Amino acid sequence: MSLTSALGAAMSGLNVSQAGIDVTSRNIANAQRQIDSFLQQQLRTASASSTFLDIKANMLDRIDASFGTPDSNSSVAGSIGALATMLQELIDNPESEAARASFLNQASNLAAKFNGMSDTIQDMRLEAERNIAAGVEQANALLQTIAAVNNQIAQRQAGNFSVGDLQDNRDLAIDELSRLMDVTVVNRDDGTVTVFTSGGQLLLDRTPVELTFDEHTQIDPGSTYENGGVGTIRLVSGTTSVDLIAAGAIRSGALAGHLELRDSILPQAQAQLDELAAQLALAMSEETVSSTAATSGAATGFDIDTAGMVAGNTINLSYTVGGVRQDVTIVRVDDPSVLPLPNSATANPNDLVIGIDFNQPMAGIVADLQAALPADVAVSNPAGNTIRFLDDGALGNSDIDAVSATVTPSALTDAGTGMALFVDGSGGTIFSNSLGDPAQKTGFASRITVNPAAIADDTLLVAYNTGTPPGDTTRPLDLLARLTSSPRSYAPSTGIGGNATPFTGSVDEFARRIISFQSSQSANATRDAEAQQVVASSLQDRFDAETGVNIDDELSNLLLLQNAYSANARVISTIQELFTVLMSIGR
Structure with missing residues (x-):
């Protein structure tokens, strides 16, 4: 083979190796581009x-x-x-x-x-x-x-x-x-x-x-x-x-x-x-405050003393109207901005929750209660802090079944057998x-x-x-x-x-x-x-x-191509040296 033919073959091999290196390099660089x-x-x-x-x-x-x-x-x-x-x-x-x-x-x-x-x-x-x-x-x-x-x-x-x-x-x-x-x-x-x-x-x-x-x-x-x-x-x-x-x-x-x-x-x-x-x-x-029986003409019901109630305390009222019994939890509220209260204010799933602002005269409390309850349940204030609940008397469409109050006394004596053992803060605020x-x-x-x-x-x-x-x-x-x-x-x-x-x-x-x-x-x-x-x-x-490309295989191919490229480059270098020798002989 002549030097010219050898040079052509080496150049061809060099170009092929370079092209392979380019393809492999792009495969590695662009591996993630071929994904779904x-x-x-x-x-x-x-x-x-x-x-x-x-x-x-x-x-x-x-x-x-x-x-x-x-x-x-x-x-x-x-x-x-x-x-x-x-x-x-x-x-x-x-x-x-x-x-x-x-x-x-x-x-x-x-x-x-x-x-x-x-x-x-x-x-x-x-x-x-x-x-x-x-x-x-x-x-x-x-x-x-x-x-x-x-x-x-x-x-x-x-x-x-x-x-x-x-x-x-x-x-x-x-x-x-x-x-x-x-x-x-x-x-x-x-x-x-x-x-x-x-x-x-x-x-x-x-x-x-x-x-x-x-x-x-x-x-x-x-x-x-x-x-x-x-x-x-x-x-x-x-x-x-x-x-x-x-x-x-x-x-x-x-x-x-x-x-x-x-x-x-x-x-x-x-x-x-x-x-x-x-x-x-x-x-x-x-503590539970019991009610006392009350009557007014033919109407009967109960009186409940609210003097001991503080914010959060409740009146528990049960009445029957038209043969349907209803349990009501009346909650004392001192901040009217939270009214009306949702039924979720108590854990009882069967009660009707009524929040009443007690920071007003008793007449206002009674009026708010009456507005929240059926007309067949009469609410009044016979005296002091007492609230009276009566049925409809001779009409016979309603009955007051029970009334009581739940309170949280601050006094630790003469207020019941329970006690406010735990309080709200170091100041001793009663939790109600x-x-x-x-x-x-x-x-x-x-x-x-x-x-x-x-x-x-x-x-x-x-x-x-x-x-x-x-x-x-x-x-x-x-x-x-x-x-x-x-x-x-x-x-x-x-x-x-x-x-x-x-x-x-x-x-x-x-x-x-x-x-x-x-x-x-x-x-x-x-x-x-x-x-x-x-x-x-x-x-x-x-x-x-x-990804469409096995990186390990591509790196292996890249190494082979780089070796081939180097080999072809060495052939070209050797041919160049031979041409130099021939030229010197001719001189």
Whole structure:
């Protein structure tokens, strides 16, 4: 073979090797461009869901650990059980100073347990608030990155340059954004993309929008999204501003996870603690005021003394009109802005709830009651603080079946065998479940404390009346029954029980049910997160398998082609040297 032929063959081999290297390099650079865009969107959606569920499962596990187990002495249920044990010791030794001191010490420990758990929940909400702020900042940075790469891709594609590496970088940024919030990506003809929330709000076209978040540095049980007590995520584009939380635009991803924790899961845990603390305080302190029979001509009914009623206390009225019985709960309200009250103001699914403003003359109270009740039920004020309910007399269409009042006395003697053992705050405010704005129950677990009057004089644990013998067990026995065996109904808004069938049981039983509920929620969330991880992993495997290019094979081919290129280059170099030798001989 002549040198010229050898040179031609080497040049041909060099060109073929170069062409192969170019093809292989583009295959590697553009591997992800050959995938199914629908599959890519599925993977991003699954990734957002997986992140959301992981955050939820992690926080619920922390809540479950905070609530403990029903039989643990460190749990709120265990503390209530220990209080019952101390009551039993007081029953056995009512004259013992040590027994009284031990009981009050355990009551203080229980109140501190409520306070600490409430603080923990609010700290978790504040943590979620900070995570939302950080997530919004990260989302803005990612949108800026995607916009910048978009512009580079458009410029390079217009010049017929390779854009595979840029597309890879953009995909990585979009993938990261999708873990923060669920997004939808639309490809454009010029190689750029448009990004929307899954709810349809535009996040990025040619330029990105700005996401803002008004982070709050303090959060308490009364802080809600509805009252502006926590931050909200807004989309700002020019003069347009959209509240993404109100629009329901953030449905998955890390931001949605932190929002659900802050606004739903943790407030529900707080509501359970508040309900338990409220029912504990009411169970120990509530007393029933009986009515007295009343008549007026042919009409009969009952008189009820309302002198001892405070905000949140109730009158319980039962009447029959036209053969249909109706139970009514009349709630004393001192803040008329909360009126009218919904039937859900009580846990009883079968009563009619009527809120009445008692901060007005008795004539106004009677008029409001009469307006809220059927005409066949007559309401009047015979004297003082007494309210009279009468049937329609000779007409015989109505009957007043029963009337009583439920009150929460502040006096610890001569007011009943119960006692206001737990109060609202260190000032000793009686907990009466007042329905103002905010309701007294909101955040009560963070404020519950032992009545300072009981601490100052522990003989009141026994002396329910003036002159009660020091060895009398009437009050301790009643308090134990109220704590462990007297049934109460609990608000379905806690997530325990339903509107038609609220949870009913003792305070001790409700405490155990709360712990069981949180344990179940944590276990379910963990299972959901694990199941979603399987889905995400499966989609990732499918995504990797369907890229259309085996990266390992392509890299191997690239190495072979590079070696071939080098070999042909060496042949050309050798031929060049031979030509140089020949030329020198000719001279």
